[in-house]
Amino acid sequence: MPRNVVELLCDLIASPSVNPRLAPPGSVGAGEQQVTDWLCRFAADAGWRWGLQPVEPGRSNFFALVPGGRGDTLLWEVHQDTVSVQGMTVEPFQGKVRDGRVYGRGACDVKGSMAAMLAALVRTSALPVAERPNILLACSVNEECGFSGARAMAELWRGDHASVAGPEASEMPALAPPGEGGGELSLSEIAALRPSFALVAEPTELHVVVAHRGVARWQCTVHGRAAHSSRPEEGANAIYAMAGVVRLIEQFHRETLAARPADPWCGASTACVTTFHGGTGPNTIPDLAVVDVDRRLCPDETPEAAYRELVTWLDEQAALGECRLEHHAPWMQSRGLHFAANREWAEHLAAVTRTVGVDSRLIGVPYGTNAASIAAAGIPTAVLGPGSIAQAHTVDEWIAVDQLELAAEIYYRIACGADVA
Structure with a gap:
């Protein structure tokens, strides 16, 4: 051996x-x-x-x-x-x-x-x-x-x-x-x-x-309505709606979190989107789009509170038209x-x-x-x-x-x- x-x-x-x-x-x-x-x-x-x-x-x-x-x-x-x-x-x-x-x-x-x-x-x-x-x-x-x-x-x-x-x-x-x-x-x-x-x-x-920092990770899903891509007005494009959600998460990171005091050992809290999936084919208006959200926490934060804060903010800010935003429970979280x-x-x-x-x-x-x-x-x-x-x-x-x-x-x-x- x-x-x-x-x-x-x-x-x-x-x-x-x-x-x-x-x-x-x-x-x-x-x-x-x-x-x-x-x-x-x-x-x-x-x-x-x-x-x-x-x-x-x-x-x-x-x-x-x-x-x-x-x-x-x-x-x-x-x-x-x-x-x-x-x-x-x-x-x-x-x-x-x-x-x-x-x-x-x-x-x-x-x-x-x-x-x-x-x-x-x-x-x-x-x-x-x-x-x-x-x-x-x-x-x-x-x-x-x-x-x-x-x-x-x-x-x-x-x-x-x-x-x-x-x-x-x-x-x-x-x-x-x-x-x-x-x-x-x-x-x-x-x-x-x-x-x-x-x-x-x-x-x-x-x-x-x-x-070190903690983490909360979860998925968000936008539900839309499928249609033939030749008639996009008959659908509700989930990718378009999710693109707006992604921009809001970036805004939350750049404005809300960046304005808070950084931890002296670990730095500032962060939020970002790490994956984006959507659509079923090139000729169909997508009825579903899914992203992974990664929220990094200062040691004094809890993953539960960080999750609630961001999903509540998204619900208040997102303009989705006929689409609907769903927040899944975190699949990974740690202080x-x-x-x-x-x-x-x-x-x-x-x-x-x-x-x-x-x-x-x-x-x-x-x-x-x-x-x-x-x-x-x-x-x-x-x-x-x-x-x-x-x-x-x-x-x-x-x-x-x-x-x-x-x-x-x-x-x-x-x-x-x-x-x-």
Whole structure:
């Protein structure tokens, strides 16, 4: 079994895990199952206790435990899914190494971090437990399109774990003695391992994200009336009406949101249209048009309020004639990550990172991560990983080998409780 961080990453890239919402129907590599299976085999070979949490049909969060001697637990979270491979100019699933970089879908976002965490935990588990915490590795599903995996795991640590974990909570097994691996972790045992702190992996260039924006995404549909294109006056053109809605969303972004104070860590709130679909043929007046709306939130905003505000404003402003505007419920929503509850933990992570010679800083970012869902369970959470967000989701996605190696060393030092005095 390979232990080198580059070999681990190439293996993970070769296990496709495109989020099903972003993959064509029936495409090879849709869903996280291949990565989940790979992780189960890896954990078994490493002698770690592991378990699964079903989240959606055929999609499960993976957990593995590297026990420590202190009794407290540190959560390491990294997502399994990637975005689509459409339009890629490099082979998406081969993990090619060239000129000090590893190329492939997920290399940067975020299988590079996963490989670095695995490499660090292999080193950690070979040492005496001493005075270090339990490390609970959690590899979630559906980060790219809904955060449902992170939400499901966070529910395990809300309130009384017995009320969440189900009937097996009354028969919760004890932790295996240090050094004894194998077997499965039950959901009740994972719930009992409530983390004191959480480290979420994303490409941050080894800076520590202490705050980020939230998101709400939903679709709007304009319903019109079809007619022959030779007699357009007999129809109600849904595309024309939706074009007006799109311009209003742009106006809301440029005028309403831009006039509000920006968050000092994450910048201003935004709203935009990201897809536009309509029409059935070149000779028919379209009776339907659909757009996706992306609303990014400052950490103090809630997705529910942001959604209500924009749909209410559109209903008041839109002039649709004979057409009708329908707002669908959000298919993705998450609050942002607020720095206040996470700053002390983030400063510790940055201090550990500096011990390897990296000038790590506390930063805020405009995108969202699983950290917000975990922090919502009352667990101080920060984000740290190798690679740059500029390479995430790109047609030639890559990560630098030196960043991988640094991340593996940083994660190892975090696991071992590095002295940062």
